[in-house]
Amino acid sequence: MLTLHDDLLSGNGYKIRLLLTQLGIPFRYRELFVHKGETRTPAFLAINPNGKIPVLVFDDGRTLSESNAILYYFAQGTPYFPDDPFARALVMQWMCFEQYSLEPYLGVARFWTKHPPDRPDLADRMAELMPKGAHALGVMDRHLDAADFFVGDRYSIADISLYAYTHVAEQGGFDLAAYPAVRAWIDRVADRPDHILITQSAFGER
Secondary structure (H helix, E strand, O other): EEEEEEEOOHHHHHHHHHHHHHOOOOOEEHHHHHHOOOOOOHHHHHOOOOOOOOEEEOOOEEEOOEEEEEHHHOOOOOOOOOOOHHHHHHHHHHHHHHHHHHHHHHHHHHHHOOOOOOOOOOOHHHHHHHHHHHHHHHHHHHHHHHOOOOOOEEOOHHHHHHHHHHOOOHHHOOHHHHHHHHHHHHHOOOOOOOOOOOOOOOOOOO
């Protein structure tokens, strides 16, 4: 059975929990606390030298890290990744957007809100995140104003990737009231029968 090393606070880890649950793939869950330095121990660094979660360990000992790479691996051949080459490229485009234009702002703001680092410039750094995160939300809102989902009007790993940090953006200080199309899309994703909360390690758990 797969073993997922993760932190329930992590939106990146949530992506994997959500997709595996939706695909009906069982996995063991190993919780680590990033803010306590548990991803910097020798034992964990032996699994992922980059010292980050999530990491999946396969039965044969192989490991796979980077959340969007893990999504890509498991979504191939499923309804969550399209067959058309251009649609596939669009999925990857949005997943790159998530990692470079969304997660560094929404994800970091949320983490710093929950576990404030001991740094004198924290307020200034938080203020710097707001307009950049707002820009990303604006891009998403304009796209979703004419679409139910991000690629081909069909739920895919692009939606899973973007949903992870967007649906909890307010926990980092972002007001989603200004993005009605994003809010409607969040509701569509959350209404799926196989949806789990970010606080759940697997379906049926809390």
